Amino acid sequence: MATKFLLTFAICRLIVTVGLTLDPTELLRLELEGQLSLDPADVGSASRDFGGMRTAHPMAVLHPASPQDVARLVKSAYESAHGFGISARGHGHSINGQAMTGNGLVIQMSGSRGNPAPPRVSEKSMYVDVWGGELWIDVLRSTLEYGLAPKSWTDYLYLSVGGTLSNAGISGQAFNHGPQISNVYELDVVTGKGELLTCSKEQNSELYDAVLGGLGQFGIITRARIALERAPRRVRWIRVLYSNFTAFTQDQEYLISLHGQPQKFDYVEGFVIVDEGLINNWRSSFFSPRNPVKISSLNADGGILYCLEITKNYQESNADTIDQEVEALLKKLNFIPASVFTTDLPYVDFLDRVHKAELKLRAKNLWDVPHPWLNLFVPKSRIADFDRGVFKGILGNNTSGPILIYP
Numbered sequence: 001m002a003t004k005f006l007l008t009f010a011i012c013r014l015i016v017t018v019g020l021t022l023d024p025t026e027l028l029r030l031e032l033e034g035q036l037s038l039d040p041a042d043v044g045s046a047s048r049d050f051g052g053m054r055t056a057h058p059m060a061v062l063h064p065a066s067p068q069d070v071a072r073l074v075k076s077a078y079e080s081a082h083g084f085g086i087s088a089r090g091h092g093h094s095i096n097g098q099a100m101t102g103n104g105l106v107i108q109m110s111g112s113r114g115n116p117a118p119p120r121v122s123e124k125s126m127y128v129d130v131w132g133g134e135l136w137i138d139v140l141r142s143t144l145e146y147g148l149a150p151k152s153w154t155d156y157l158y159l160s161v162g163g164t165l166s167n168a169g170i171s172g173q174a175f176n177h178g179p180q181i182s183n184v185y186e187l188d189v190v191t192g193k194g195e196l197l198t199c200s201k202e203q204n205s206e207l208y209d210a211v212l213g214g215l216g217q218f219g220i221i222t223r224a225r226i227a228l229e230r231a232p233r234r235v236r237w238i239r240v241l242y243s244n245f246t247a248f249t250q251d252q253e254y255l256i257s258l259h260g261q262p263q264k265f266d267y268v269e270g271f272v273i274v275d276e277g278l279i280n281n282w283r284s285s286f287f288s289p290r291n292p293v294k295i296s297s298l299n300a301d302g303g304i305l306y307c308l309e310i311t312k313n314y315q316e317s318n319a320d321t322i323d324q325e326v327e328a329l330l331k332k333l334n335f336i337p338a339s340v341f342t343t344d345l346p347y348v349d350f351l352d353r354v355h356k357a358e359l360k361l362r363a364k365n366l367w368d369v370p371h372p373w374l375n376l377f378v379p380k381s382r383i384a385d386f387d388r389g390v391f392k393g394i395l396g397n398n399t400s401g402p403i404l405i406y407p
């Protein structure tokens, strides 16, 4: 119980505020090294997010120049007679205004004006220390200089370390390494009182456990120490199709049961193809040159198709056995035999794959649109009902937009 009370307290301090007006002179006394901006462009961008469905205008935006800046501002909110809200904002890719505040300040953690420390790699101990606002794409680029890379990812890399560690950070690698929050050795966190503390499993462990997956409510991450592995050189990326949902989920479950074993895929995801438009468009350009069959011929009855997406990483040293390794794993699966789509690409191109789609959508003005996205965890016991009721029922063949489904 002691833990719960402590954490609740932290919540109260970060969400303070009862709609009282902020006195700017309080802030000027803080002697911040970074830039406290009232510029309408800064305030405007901090009042929107990727979801495009909510707005909340902060009174000002801080571009911090150091962790101490973050600590000073939070401390002043804590000690202020009126209190005011503070929200950390990474890259603003939330859907429902999670990084906004309408009656206080936004601390803009990502971006060139708010990045006090470049990533520092320890080759010996296989970790990288990064600023909380660092984007994962930049974490990747800096660790690849040492031939190293983080182990667990999100599908899209233009998200901040603090932003995904406040959620979970889940992608096709999670079955093997756990989500991103399970691959963090240590954090520096500014607590609700404005203290800058280091925490880990051993030190201030309550704070560490609360902040990871804490939705930004238990403190602001200014530094994260992220576990690294030797980076694979290339990726064999495979998509296979199913019309039988039971066969699809059974294969996905089988593949994640191989976690920790040497002979397994390195990434397991999947998606649903409900829409005729998507059927024609479902492949990213990565797969176009090797399309062996017409999708429509696999989908003769017009029903829903399920696509299992898997990868196998490899180094130059085992490049000559990769074909056999993939073949042996595919043999255990029950997909539609004619439906194997394969491509092969450098590791970084695979990890950064969604950015390619982003550029295409941006070119068509389809990126900055509302994104009423939803993530659900559905128990195994109800997933077949979910397929019947939602994919085959409510959605029919009449929807657009991606639907990912993976165990």
Ligand SMILES: Cc1cc2nc3c(=O)[nH]c(=O)nc-3n(C[C@H](O)[C@H](O)[C@H](O)COP(=O)(O)OP(=O)(O)OC[C@H]3O[C@@H](n4cnc5c(N)ncnc54)[C@H](O)[C@@H]3O)c2cc1C
Pocket: 049, 050, 087, 088, 089, 090, 091, 092, 093, 094, 095, 098, 099, 100, 109, 132, 133, 153, 154, 155, 156, 158, 159, 160, 161, 162, 163, 164, 166, 167, 168, 169, 170, 171, 215, 216, 217, 219, 220, 221, 222, 354
């Ligand atoms: C195209 C796209 C693909 C995605 N793919 C995946 C995926 O594959 N897997 C997955 O898990 N998620 C995915 N997401 C969701 C994404 O991980 C979250 O929306 C994440 O919060 C976005 O990071 P951000 O830096 O933009 O966060 P923001 O929207 O800026 O912030 C998110 C939350 O974190 C808090 N926060 C931000 N920085 C800090 C900090 N330094 N310390 C403490 N709290 C902080 C904010 O206050 C807010 O509550 C995707 C999102 C998009 C737009």
Ligand SMILES: *[C@@H]1O[C@H](CO)[C@@H](O)[C@H](O)[C@H]1NC(C)=O
Pocket: 244, 245, 246, 247, 250, 334
């Ligand atoms: C679907 O796959 C499951 C599991 O492989 C199998 O038991 C079932 O008979 C299949 N259903 C049809 C209609 O083929």
Ligand SMILES: *[C@@H]1O[C@H](CO)[C@@H](O)[C@H](O)[C@H]1NC(C)=O
Pocket: 276, 301, 302, 303, 396, 397, 398
């Ligand atoms: C999609 O649904 C519409 C309306 O229910 C139907 O007319 C059409 O034939 C369906 N198309 C396919 C490919 O199933």
Ligand SMILES: *[C@@H]1O[C@H](CO)[C@@H](O)[C@H](O)[C@H]1NC(C)=O
Pocket: 398
């Ligand atoms: C598909 O959905 C849209 C939006 O709800 C609707 O306008 C349209 O009539 C639907 N089409 C079919 C074939 O059901």
